[in-house]
Amino acid sequence: MRDFIKQKNNSIHDLIDKVSKYDDFHQFATKTTNGITLYFSYYKSLIDEKKMHHHLLPYIQSAEKEPKVLTDVMNVIPIEDREITSDAKAFINKLTRGYIFIHLTKTPEKGILVNLSNRTKGSRDFNDTENEYSVIGPKVGFVEDLDTNLSLLRRQITSDDLVFEEITKGSLSNTRVMIGYIDGITNPQHIQTMRQRIEDLDIDITFDSSILDQIISDNANTPFPLFMSTERLDRTTYMLLLGQVIVISDGSPYVIAGPTSIFNFFISAEDYYSPWLVGSFFRFIRFIGVLFSILATPIYVAVLTHHYEIIPEDLLTPLIMSRANVPFPPLLEALFLEITIELLREAGARLPTKVGQTLGIVGGIVLGQAAVQAALTSNILLIIVALSALASFTTPIFKMSNTIRILRFPLILLAAIWGGFGVALGLTFILCHLIRLKSLGTPYLAPVYPFRYRDLNDSFIRSSLSVTTKRFTFFKPLKLHRYNVKKHKDIEDDYNNE
Numbered sequence: 299m300r301d302f303i304k305q306k307n308n309s310i311h312d313l314i315d316k317v318s319k320y321d322d323f324h325q326f327a328t329k330t331t332n333g334i335t336l337y338f339s340y341y342k343s344l345i346d347e348k349k350m351h352h353h354l355l356p357y358i359q360s361a362e363k364e365p366k367v368l369t370d371v372m373n374v375i376p377i378e379d380r381e382i383t384s385d386a387k388a389f390i391n392k393l394t395r396g397y398i399f400i401h402l403t404k405t406p407e408k409g410i411l412v413n414l415s416n417r418t419k420g421s422r423d424f425n426d427t428e429n430e431y432s433v434i435g436p437k438v439g440f441v442e443d444l445d446t447n448l449s450l451l452r453r454q455i456t457s458d459d460l461v462f463e464e465i466t467k468g469s470l471s472n473t474r475v476m477i478g479y480i481d482g483i484t485n486p487q488h489i490q491t492m493r494q495r496i497e498d499l500d501i502d503i504t505f506d507s508s509i510l511d512q513i514i515s516d517n518a519n520t521p522f523p524l525f526m527s528t529e530r531l532d533r534t535t536y537m538l539l540l541g542q543v544i545v546i547s548d549g550s551p552y553v554i555a556g557p558t559s560i561f562n563f564f565i566s567a568e569d570y571y572s573p574w575l576v577g578s579f580f581r582f583i584r585f586i587g588v589l590f591s592i593l594a595t596p597i598y599v600a601v602l603t604h605h606y607e608i609i610p611e612d613l614l615t616p617l618i619m620s621r622a623n624v625p626f627p628p629l630l631e632a633l634f635l636e637i638t639i640e641l642l643r644e645a646g647a648r649l650p651t652k653v654g655q656t657l658g659i660v661g662g663i664v665l666g667q668a669a670v671q672a673a674l675t676s677n678i679l680l681i682i683v684a685l686s687a688l689a690s691f692t693t694p695i696f697k698m699s700n701t702i703r704i705l706r707f708p709l710i711l712l713a714a715i716w717g718g719f720g721v722a723l724g725l726t727f728i729l730c731h732l733i734r735l736k737s738l739g740t741p742y743l744a745p746v747y748p749f750r751y752r753d754l755n756d757s758f759i760r761s762s763l764s765v766t767t768k769r770f771t772f773f774k775p776l777k778l779h780r781y782n783v784k785k786h787k788d789i790e791d792d793y794n795n796e
Contacts, residue, residue, distance in 0.1 A: 310389050311405045314339055317393075330359050336371065337406070340398040346416035350398065353377065354412065358400075371400060372410050379413035391472055429696055430530050435571040439529040444474050444548035451478065454535045459483070465496055473504040474548040484541045485774040488557060488738055492543045507547040511554045516736045521704050523563065523697040524737045525554040532567055541775035543738070557740035557773060560732065561757040563698040564588070569760045578759035585758060587689035591702050594686045595632050596709040596721050598679060602628040604717030620676035629714035631675050635683040636706060638665060643687070744772035 317323045322343045329335050336358060340350075357374050368382050383389060384407055393399060396415025401408070427439035440447045448462060459481045467475050475496060479489055495514040504510065508527065515524045526542075528534060529552050534544060537555040544555045564584050569577035601608060602617070609617065624631060642665070666684070669675045686706065693699040705728065712720030735742035745753035753770045755761035767782065769775045 309407055310384065310386050310399075310401075310409065311407060313386055313390055314399075314406070317390075328355065328359065334402075337401050337404060338398055339393070339401070340414070341393065341396070344394070344396040344416070345398055345414040346396075349377075349414045349416075354398070354414065368400075368402065368408065368410055371402075375410070375412060377412055377414075381411050382408065383411055384408040391466075394472065427530050430528060430533070430567075430694060432567045432571070434568050436532055438531045440531065440534075440546075440551045440553060442549050442551050444476060444546060447546055447551075447553070448476065450531050451534065451538075454531060455480070455538065460538070463493065465493075467496065467499050467501060467510075468504045469500075469502050471503040475504065475510065476546045476548075478538065478544040478546065480538050480541070483539070483769075483775050483777050484543060485776060487774070488541075488543050488740075491738055492545065492556065496545065504547055505549070507545060507550040507552050507554050510545060510547060516738065517734075520731065520735060521701045522560070522732070522735060522742070523695070523701065524558070524735065524742065525556045526558045526562055527552050527554050527695070527697055529553070530567060536570075539780065540769050541773045541777075557736075557738035559737070559740070559744050559757075559770075559772070560742055561745075563695045564693060565756075565760075566694040574760055574762040578761070581760055582758060584692045584694075587692040588702055591686045591689035592705050592709065593721070594682050594689075595636065595679075595706055596713040596724075597718075598682055599628045599632050599710055600713035600717040600721055603714055617676075617678060620678050623673035624676055625673065626675075627714075628679075629710065631679055632683070632710050633707075635669070635675055635679060636710070638669075639683060639687045640703070740772055740774075745770070748772075 314325075318325065320341075322341055323339070324342045325337065325339045327335055327337045338350075353376060357376055358371060372380055372382060383392075389399065389409075389411065392411045392413075396413065397411045398414050399406075400410040400412065426437050430439075431437070438450065440450065452460065457480070461479055461481050463477045465475045465477065466472050477489070477493055477496065492514070496510065499510070499513060501509070501513070511523070511525045511527060512518060517524065526533075526537060528537075534553045534555070538544060542555045542557065544553050546553050564581065566581070566584075569581055572580075602621075626634070666680050670677055670680060687703075690699050690702045693702060709721055709724045712724045714720075716723065732743050733741075733747055741747060744750060745757060750771055752768070753772060755765050756770075760766075767780055768778050769780055771778070
């Protein structure tokens with residue numbers, strides 16, 4: 299279609315002749331009370347026919363003034379989103395978005411484009427968060443309609459400083475992509491970088507915002523997510539208030555935001571809806587869970603392969619009894635269980651919810667017990683792998699939990715080859731890789747590297763609201779203070795003073 303538009307001597311009439319061969323393209327003519335014939339061209343699958351029959355045609359057909367020119371017709375249309383155009387490119391772009399084209403002649407060179415798109419067709423009735431569920435706090439999430447998502451954000455942040463910039467991407471899809479930020483808080487350099495990266499994209503179809511995430515990332519050869527991806531309204535609002543830039547794509551229920559830090563992926567919405575001591579405790583538990591998930595199985599392989607001498611005497615007997623009949627070395631034993639866990643997870647994720655839960659529970663119990671009885675693995679390793687899998691799911695962001703599960707496999711191989719030195723070597727490589735990563739030009743390990751001690755109050759732990767009054771300095775916001783907390787002495791109730 300775009301190639302057709304680029305041809306010489308093209309016109310709206312030529313485009314109508316081309317698309318009139320499509321089965322879902324409709325054309326009809328109607329006469330007004332004054333005998334003037336009007337022609338209508340549209341895609342039936344994209345417009346709301348109730349709007350056309352109840353809010354467009356009755357007003358045009360019963361117009362008191364004879365519509366001799368397009369301006370007269372447009373003046374009687376009670377729909378705000380309308381325009382007169384003779385541009386063939388604008389015509390085809392609007393027509394494929396649910397607009398109807400009104401013209402006065404059969405061979406038009408100019409006409410009126412009126413927005414009759416059906417925004418509710420194909421959208422979900424409920425927008426509860428499914429993958430980032432929280433017990434406490436709101437559960438409102440985004441849907442696949444861009445305008446609905448913008449409405450949710452506008453109602454949450456009632457400020458004229460909330461800015462949205464629209465960019466159309468996709469040579470075939472012409473997908474609406476919106477860049478959002480808060481003017482006066484977000485650093486203009488981050489806005490310009492995000493805008494430039496999206497504008498420079500050359501892609502045919504934008505299926506989801508995750509496609510944009512992969513293309514505009516600072517480093518495409520990393521398993522770590524460099525942009526925050528969320529379906530939660532409250533998390534997106536929080537990121538905007540911190541000075542991050544968000545990107546919303548039409549047809550996607552996920553919002554991506556940058557720049558971001560690795561610590562942001564371990565922050566849960568419940569951390570802020572609970573007392574700060576409770577929130578800090580569970581956030582710290584998540585970090586412990588991540589370390590356990592990455593290191594537990596590699597340490598088991600390293601110890602049983604190279605470092606028998608560090609096993610306590612009380613633990614040595616249970617280990618010998620557990621592995622007495624296992625014919626495989628610790629490496630194959632660990633890989634067998636880890637791959638089995640991943641197979642169960644993938645199968646459970648692809649099946650319907652009830653069937654997937656049953657498969658995960660029953661399959662895990664049956665296969666685990668059968669593997670132990672068949673002497674394919676030991677009881678101790680089965681417990682370690684199961685706990686490692688559970689610990690990886692404590693991460694609130696799904697993309698980061700996938701990364702954590704992937705990191706275990708190279709560490710297991712290094713542990714089998716070089717033992718503890720291999721595990722240390724793998725961790726060193728991961729740390730060096732993290733130090734080199736950047737998100738929209740911002741260091742990925744901030745505030746640890748470069749070190750910003752003032753920003754640590756909302757990283758490993760979540761401090762009280764009286765301490766977290768400032769935004770993260772590594773985001774370079776234009777306005778550092780979020781809110782003011784008045785320090786006051788204890789005030790007794792009036793009835794205690796009587």
